[in-house]
Amino acid sequence: xxxxxxxxxxxxxxxxxxxxxxxxxxxxxxxxxxxxxxxxxxxxxxxxxxxxxxxxxxxxxxxxxxxxxxxxxxxxxxxxxxxxxxxxxxxxxxxxxxxxxxxxxxxxxxxxxxxxxxxxxxxxxxxxxxxxxxxxxxxxxxxxxxxxxxxxxxxxxxxxxxxxxxxxxxxxxxxxxxxxxxxxxxxxxxxxxxxxxxxxxxxxxxxxxxxxxxxxxxxxxxxxxxxx
Numbered sequence: 001x002x003x004x005x006x007x008x009x010x011x012x013x014x015x016x017x018x019x020x021x022x023x024x025x026x027x028x029x030x031x032x033x034x035x036x037x038x039x040x041x042x043x044x045x046x047x048x049x050x051x052x053x054x055x056x057x058x059x060x061x062x063x064x065x066x067x068x069x070x071x072x073x074x075x076x077x078x079x080x081x082x083x084x085x086x087x088x089x090x091x092x093x094x095x096x097x098x099x100x101x102x103x104x105x106x107x108x109x110x111x112x113x114x115x116x117x118x119x120x121x122x123x124x125x126x127x128x129x130x131x132x133x134x135x136x137x138x139x140x141x142x143x144x145x146x147x148x149x150x151x152x153x154x155x156x157x158x159x160x161x162x163x164x165x166x167x168x169x170x171x172x173x174x175x176x177x178x179x180x181x182x183x184x185x186x187x188x189x190x191x192x193x194x195x196x197x198x199x200x201x202x203x204x205x206x207x208x209x210x211x212x213x214x215x216x217x218x219x220x221x222x223x224x225x226x227x228x
Contacts, residue, residue: 036141042217045148052153055122059094067098076102093120100129109133124153128165132200135168140207141215144172148218151188155225160188167196168204173219175208184223 035041059067063083070076080099083089096116103109113133116126131146147165154163166188173181189195196204211219 036215037212039214041141041212041214042221045145045218046152046221048149048152048156050117050123050127050149050153052123052157053121054157055093055120057088057092059089059092063089067095070098070102073102073108091119091121093122093125096120096126097129100133105136122157124150124157124159124163124165127153128163128168131165131168135200135203135207138207140172140211143168143207144215144218147172148222151222152225160226163188168200169219169222171196171201171204172208173223175205176211176216176219178216178219178223181219181223184226187226 066079067076070079076099080095083092083095089095093116096112099112100109100116103112110133113126113130117123117130120126127146127150131143131150134140134142134146147168150165151160151163151169154160154165160166166185170182170185170189173179173185
């Protein structure tokens, strides 16, 4: 989904902002100078920061067909605005997921994700998108933060089997030489019918080549939660 996955045939340094791309959302980091080599980094990653609520709504087939038929970012923006004004779809994370795809790699992508984090009752999918946005910008510590928040929220909502952030975490843990975490995250990922595509697998492997010790603490902490 969202261009990051393929069908499953079988079951560093402190991040810096890219020019023109703000650190966002501001409420995520307790301090602007919180570095991934600080012990506080692990505590922040493993502490839930985004309220998660039930979301019974779904896109109906007719609306989904309209979304799939969109051919430009401007058209997607107009449609998303229309859907957001409809109480059936206002704050629906699925709508934000499609809108994000129309703006990959742009400042608008980050703005859409922040809007979703502020307005969607169900946030774990939007947090996953946030992690992927940071991954594409080479910011491993920020990506790990959002993926940690994503799976934590999904677990709390009883929807861990749908948390695609685990697919990213498997590859990140492998790149970080954390085999126990790879196995733990695999417990969740094996229930899904999709896996990371080759492009994102290679990207995670490159970006997570030089983890800090606190980043390892985060990965191990998440794995312990899975195994109970």
